[in-house]
Amino acid sequence: METSFVGSWPFWALLSAAFAALTAIFAKVGVKDVDSDVATFIRTVVIIVTLGFILLVMGKAHSPGPLTTRTWVFLVLSGLATGASWICYFRALKLGPASLVAPVDKLSVVLVAIFGVxxxxxxxxxxQWTGVVLVGIGAILLALP
Known part of the structure; x- marks a missing residue:
């Protein structure tokens, strides 16, 4: 069974990268005149409403079925990590230029590779390790003053 590019993980990963780039630009402008934690809260509310709307439109707004305790624990941990990441990211954007904050944030690529292993x-x-090292070096070079 052949999968189209639109149905593949590279397509969605590239789209994620594009939206992440826009996130940095929009957030940098949006956080200018507001506390970074308040900005993070507003962003979170928008995300919750948007995801709720998507679930309704796609007919997925129903019980996910039985979830194991392990699933709940790791989804909650993922949510807590996401929230912490967003708070830190918005604070960094408040304090520094988006063109330097975003590359440092992308060191997460290096950390995911290490944590995955x-x-x-x-x-x-x-x-692949060469790519991980190059991403790390690139992020550091971009962030150096």
Whole structure:
């Protein structure tokens, strides 16, 4: 069964990157005259309303079915990590230029690779490790004054 590009993970990952870039630009302008934590709250409310609307329109606003305790624990932990990340990101945008904050934030790419290997047992080949190292070096070079 062949999957179209639109149905593939690279398509959605590239779209995510584009929206993340716009997030940085929009947030930098939006956080200018407001406390960064308040800005994060407003963003979160918008996300909740938007996701609720999407679920309704797509007919997915129903019970997800039985969820294990493990699923709940890790989804809650993921939500807490997301919230912490957003609070830190908006605070960094309030204090620094988006063109420098965003590359440092993208060190998450390096950390995900390391955490994936250490915590999830994933394997990266030498070419992939080279990419991880280059992303790290690039982020650092972009952020240096």
């Amino acid at each position: 250490v915590l999830l047992g994933e394997r990266l080949d030498p070419r």
